[in-house]
Amino acid sequence: MKASVGVCVVFVLALVGLGSAIKCYSCRDYTGTCSKIRDCYYDDACVTVHERGGDTYRQCIKYSECEHSTLAEKFPKVSSFKFSCCATDLCNTAPVSVSSRSVVGILLSLALFWWGVL
Known part of the structure; x- marks a missing residue:
């Protein structure tokens, strides 16, 4: 009896989560840093539009509008762009760039730790 109540509670909580909206970053910038967060609608997705040689736009958008032709209409001043939804x-956060120096440093530290030198 207790197990069936627990299963029902988990099932109901899972259904509640299905209808919830997502949060997306919402800004226009050149540097790739963005901290403004917006609550979207339940049928929205997060979009990132990278203007070639220019700004990056991040915002909520209807998931059905995540296609190049529709985005070209929504961003008429952006002539050449790549996008992801x-x-x-x-x-739709900025990609994390890792320099080759930090990767080499991490690998060297792990190697020294592995051999017991540290």
Whole structure:
């Protein structure tokens, strides 16, 4: 009896999560830093539009409008762009760039630790 109540509670909580809206970053910038967060509608996705040689736009958009021709209409001043759409919280963040020096430093530290030198 207790197990069936627990299963019902988990099932109801899972259904509540299905209808919830996502959060997206919402800004226009050149540097790739963005901290403004917006609550979107339940049928929205997060979009990132990279203008060639220019700004990056991040915002909520209807998932059905995540196609090049529709985005070209929504951003008429942007002539050449790449875009990506995603449907999880804050998924339109700036890509993390890792310098080759930091990767080499991390690998060297791990190697020294592995051999017991540190």
